[in-house]
Amino acid sequence: METSAATPTRPPHQAATSPSPSPSSSLRLWRPAAQRNMxxxxxxxxxxxxxxxAAVADGRAHASALVNVHLSCRNMPAMDLGVLKDMPGIRDKANSKLALREEQYSGMLxxxxxxxxxDRQDNLNDSGDGGGAPVFKWFSVLEFESLAQELxxxxxxxxKLKRLLLLEFLSIALKEGVELQTSLNWGDELYDGESNKLQSIGLQSGDAYSPPENWCAERLGSQRPGNLPLHEVLQVYLTTWHANMNINRSRIGEIFELVEEEMKIKLS
Structure with a gap:
C-alpha cells in the first residue's frame, strides 16, 4: 500500500509576505490616477x-457707465439744458434719476x-508625486504645479489691483451730497461675506487681505473724503482696469499650450 505524500506546509517561523511591487509596477498603478487628477x-x-x-469685461462696461453717470451728475449745475432750463425742478429731477442709475451701476460693478x-477646488484625491516621475511624458507633478502657481x-x-480700482469707483458715489464724509478703506468688506470668500479660496490669511505691492495709501482717493477724482484720472482708472496690467496674455497662452500638448487634450 502506497503512503500518500504529506501536504507541504510553510515553516512556522516564516511569515507569509507578498512580494513588494517593483518601482515600474508602482508607477503603472500611480500614473492613471495622477493623469486623471491633473x-x-x-x-x-x-x-x-x-x-x-468675462467678469473683468463686464466690470469695465459697468465701471464706464458708472463714471459717465457720475460725471453727468457732477456737471449738472453748469450743464446747458437748452429749452428745458426754465422748467421748475428739472435739475433736481435729473439728479435724482442719475443718482438711481449711479446706484444701479455700482451694484452691477x-x-x-x-x-x-x-470656488477653490482642493485636490481631494491626491495620488502623490510619483517620486518626480513624469505624469504623462515629460512633466512631473512638481513642474505642473509650478506652471499653475505662475498662472x-x-x-x-x-x-488686488482691480479691488483697489473698485474702491475708487464705488467711492465716487459715496462722495455725493450728504455722504460727503463717507469713504472706503482697503480693510473694509465691499460686500457681506467678502472676507470669508477670500479666506475660502486662499487669498486671505486670518483677518488681513494684503494690498497690492508698492501701494501708497495716501494716493487712494477713496481715503480722502470730499476729494473727487478728475475726469482724466477716472479715464486712467478705466484704462488700467481694461489693460489687465499684471496679466501676461502671451505667457498664459504658452502655458496652456504646453499643458495641452503634454496631456494631448484641448482645455478650452
Missing part, C-alpha cells in the same frame, strides 16, 4: 480663467467683481 485640475484652471476674463472669484500669481496680483 486633467481635472487644469480643466478647472482653464474654466476659472475664462470666468475671470460689484456683482462683476464677485464673479471674478472661482495663479498673475491673477492674484491683478485681483
Amino acid at each position: 486633467r481635472n485640475q487644469w480643466s478647472h484652471l482653464s474654466a476659472a480663467k475664462e470666468q475671470w476674463l 460689484l456683482s462683476a467683481y464677485k464673479e471674478m472669484f472661482s 495663479v500669481q498673475m491673477f492674484v496680483s491683478e485681483q
